[in-house]
Amino acid sequence: MASTAQSTSSTLPKGVAPLRAGVGNSFLWRRLHSLTGIVPVGLFLLEHFLSNAEALNGVGAYNAQVKFLTGLPFRLGMEIFGIFIPLAFHALYGVYIWWRGENNVIDYPWAGNWFYTVQRYSGILVFAYVTYHIWYMRFAGVHLVDHYDASFWKVQHELSHQLALGIYVVGVIAASWHFGYGLFLFAAKWGIVTGKKAQKRAQAAGIALSILLMLMGLATVYAFVTAEPQKKNPVWDQHSESAPEQSRLIPQSTPSSQAR
Amino acid sequence: MANKSVLFKIKRQASPSTEPFWEEFEVEYRPGLNVISLFMEVAVNPVTRAGKPTTPINYDSNCLEEVCGSCAMLINGKARMGCSALVDNLEQPITIEPFSKFPVIRDLQVDRSVLFENLKAVKAWVPIDGTYALGDGPRILPQVQEQAYQLSQCMSCCCCMEACPQFNESTGFVGAATIAQARLFNMHPTGKVLKQERLAALMGDGGIQECGYAQNCVEACPKDIPLTRSISDVGGDVMKKAILDFFRT
């Protein structure tokens, strides 16, 4: 009797577990996920959109902005602790959250549920896009820390590929939405905006910010695509610490080698 | 015979361990029929649409006026109360299923004890037990009464949890109803004594942090309980507690 009861109980659906009061750290991690989405990741996103919009002011302005950013003191430390680690945490914990959520928007096609679903999937999209974007812009090809003056060319060159252009447009839209709506979610979950009317306003404000960022990002992409095509300087392929020295040497050495 | 009939199909299950199966029924139309009254018709004449004799349908119900919370089920895919689901407003054939996130006992009857466990975990009561008379309780301002009354109408139907995309076996999320009840008892001048314990409980695994703010709960709740408002409110309380705990303990 007891043995049969045991063997069936292991196969029976148990349903959702009750609250584990006083157990675990998920509160801390989940709230940290929420917070890192705003500070520093969201703040960085705003800076990044604004800096990139310098492209609207032309090649010189854009490259100068990159020079300014790459020349900031503690650049590497800020990159690692201010951007990379929080961003990686937000992304990876976000995938975990996405994994444990569920889609029921077909049965419950309500606005909030649509937004919830879009928030989950836009997060995944942004994760994929940003991984590609960081790899290409920060690590692969011409190194912009060594050659800030290659910045405009590098982005323009990248966007000249149809597929890359498509990926960037989708990435900009997804990131804008995820941040703007995420700001509303932050305000609602942390109890900053609680009332019904106030939440309606906050939601509208979040969505408005999303749209603003989208327009800004797409205008920037447009500026790159429509600007006069830049030429690649072979010096830019010189890499690492010694690059600035070489870039001074090479223009001098080229005429002399031609003379010989 | 009937010139108009009602078509519906029910996902049935004989016991917790057996496979579910569908049965189709047809009963004579009457104005004002609701889903529970369809089941009553089947009990009078337990025969499927195909003419096969079957057993009466097993389901929970009690008040038949949407106040007891027992008759919750999935009707045309949505979590709602059978007794207040009027046939006139439903698309036919009506599909009726037991809740999907609670273990089935038999047919439409499910085990919703998880909500009771959750209410116990957050101490959703006013502690007044003692060995001597405590005298009159403190006064409750009418403004507070008004807010509390809304929350006190929760009938533990679990619609808010069934509809919530975060309430599932991998999160083990507590669900909106319990959070709203924690808020109700935190509002009470005597119930407040357990406020910190309630908030601490809601910070455990499966606690308030698992809410993804999809707002299905508030849409699904048959009693129009301000659930998302409660989640935000308690969310703020919990953050205040977390920050104070960080600096003051």
Ligand code: SF4
């Ligand atoms: S707001 Fe959404 S995620 Fe939160 S409890 Fe309600 S339905 Fe669930």
Ligand code: SF4
């Ligand atoms: S909050 Fe509403 S939906 Fe949830 S259990 Fe209570 S009455 Fe039912």
Ligand code: FES
């Ligand atoms: S029977 Fe009580 S709510 Fe339906």
